[in-house]
Amino acid sequence: MQITDAELEVMRVVWARPGLSAADIHTALEGSQDWSRQTVKTLLARLTEKGALNAEPEGRKFLYTAALKQTDYEASATERFVDKVYRGRAAPLVAHLADSKGLTEEDIADLESLIERLKS
Amino acid sequence: MQITDAELEVMRVVWARPGLSAADIHTALEGSQDWSRQTVKTLLARLTEKGALNAEPEGRKFLYTAALKQTDYEASATERFVDKVYRGRAAPLVAHLADSKGLTEEDIADLESLIERLKS
DNA sequence: TTCTATTGACTACATATGTAGACGATATTA
DNA sequence: TAATATCGTCTACATATGTAGTCAATAGAA
Numbered sequence: 001m002q003i004t005d006a007e008l009e010v011m012r013v014v015w016a017r018p019g020l021s022a023a024d025i026h027t028a029l030e031g032s033q034d035w036s037r038q039t040v041k042t043l044l045a046r047l048t049e050k051g052a053l054n055a056e057p058e059g060r061k062f063l064y065t066a067a068l069k070q071t072d073y074e075a076s077a078t079e080r081f082v083d084k085v086y087r088g089r090a091a092p093l094v095a096h097l098a099d100s101k102g103l104t105e106e107d108i109a110d111l112e113s114l115i116e117r118l119k120s
Numbered sequence: 121m122q123i124t125d126a127e128l129e130v131m132r133v134v135w136a137r138p139g140l141s142a143a144d145i146h147t148a149l150e151g152s153q154d155w156s157r158q159t160v161k162t163l164l165a166r167l168t169e170k171g172a173l174n175a176e177p178e179g180r181k182f183l184y185t186a187a188l189k190q191t192d193y194e195a196s197a198t199e200r201f202v203d204k205v206y207r208g209r210a211a212p213l214v215a216h217l218a219d220s221k222g223l224t225e226e227d228i229a230d231l232e233s234l235i236e237r238l239k240s
Numbered sequence: 241t242t243c244t245a246t247t248g249a250c251t252a253c254a255t256a257t258g259t260a261g262a263c264g265a266t267a268t269t270a
Numbered sequence: 271t272a273a274t275a276t277c278g279t280c281t282a283c284a285t286a287t288g289t290a291g292t293c294a295a296t297a298g299a300a
Contacts, residue, residue, distance in 0.1 A: 004257060005204060023277075038260045041278080046257090060266065061277060071216075074205055078216045081201050084125060085194055090217045091227040096191075096198045097210045098234050108238050110211035115235055118218055118228050124287060142247080158290045161248075166287090180296065181247060244299075249292100256287070261280105268275075 001068060001076065003052060009033055010043045011066065011073070014053060018065040025064065121188060121196065123172060129153055130163045131186065131193070134173060138185040145184065 003011060013028045014020065020028065026040040044064060047053040052073075055062040086093050097103055103111075123131060133148045134140065140148065146160040164184060167173040172193075175182040206213050214231075217223055223231075 002256090006258060008204065021277090035258095036260055037277090038262095039258075042259075045279090074212070075216050075220060077201075077205050078213060079220055081197075081205075082217070084128065085197050085201075089227070090223050091230040092194070093198060093217070094214060094227075094231055094234060096195050097202070097213070098238055099195065103210050103238065107209065107211045108235065111214055111231070112235050112239075114211070114214060114218060115228065115232050118223065119232075122286090126288060155288095156290055157247095158292095159288075162289075165249090242300085244297100246297075247295085249294085251293100252289100252291075254288085257285080259283090261282075263280085264278095266275100266277080268273100270271100270273080 001050060001052060001073070003047075003050075003068075003073060003077070006033075006039075007043050007047050007052070010040065010047060011052065011068070011070075014064050014066050015070045019056075019063045021058070021061045021063055023061075121170065121172060121193070123167075123170075123188075123193060123197070126153075126159075127163050127167055127172070130160065130167060131172065131188070131190075134184050134186050135190045139176075139183045141178070141181045141183055143181070 009029065009032065010025060013025050017024075017028070022041050022044055023037070025044065026035070026037050029035060029040060044053065044055070048055050048064075052066070052068040054065045054067045056065065082088055082090055082093060129149065129152065130145060133145050137144075137148070142161050142164055143157070145164065146155070146157050149155060149160060164173065164175070168175050168184075172186065172188040174185045174187045176185065202208055202210055202213055
């Protein structure tokens with residue numbers, strides 16, 4: 001299941017608020033994405049076709065819910081990424097994260113407890 | 121700097137062995153990638169155009185070296201990935217890695233010392 | 241020297257992706 | 271009821287990406 005960058009923005013909205021219509025999703029994206037109504041609809045159609053979204057008819061419109069869970073998407077996207085860039089080795093990835101300013105104090109604390117958990 | 125999946129396979133060869141010719145790179149990819157000579161040349165041309173590779177004329181052919189360092193590529197690819205999928209938060213990424221079989225004992229040990237280093 | 245193999249340059253083409261217009265049906269409002 | 275706003279469907283089009291063919295020049299072999 002491949003989700004493109006633009007499609008992911010749409011998925012985010014649906015994950016956050018399931019059951020919105022195309023127009024609602026378009027509205028929800030204003031501010032972050034300057035897309036026309038048609039663009040959003042195209043992305044919705046592609047995602048539905050791919051099986052990532054379900055479109056429930058409701059009166060004259062459709063309400064969208066995610067068929068693909070966010071955690072499942074994240075897991076598979078991460079696996080693909082690690083396989084592609086790091087040949088499946090996770091440690092160098094984290095080393096890179098560490099080198100970038102990407103890790104906040106909070107992240108580090110989270111990682112620490114994660115490590116504790118992993119060791120058991 | 122966007123490197124596509126196919127292009128990345130070519131970069132790997134050049135990172136591992138700088139200064140090969142197109143034919144050498146094609147040969148090096150046999151086994152992992154069933155690409156024609158032309159396909160490899162197209163990828164080489166695209167990478168050179170993007171500035172990821174340097175092509176040094178050598179007699180009648182070109183010898184390729186990386187203009188983009190592997191660690192720099194990995195760092196920026198990782199940053200883009202984390203921004204895209206995790207909105208820049210690294211901890212949930214590692215949590216996913218932990219849940220998959222992606223982390224070996226060794227990885228966990230590496231992570232632990234990494235965390236120690238980060239805390240200081 | 242003539243044939244052949246090698247090499248780069250140019251070109252091609254299907255599918256994916258980002259982005260959106262046109263159009264017809266229906267609901268809402270005046 | 272007539273005008274208008276809304277919604278879905280179909281279609282479009284440029285650029286990116288994966289994959290590769292053709293051709294002319296040149297170097298090496300016979």
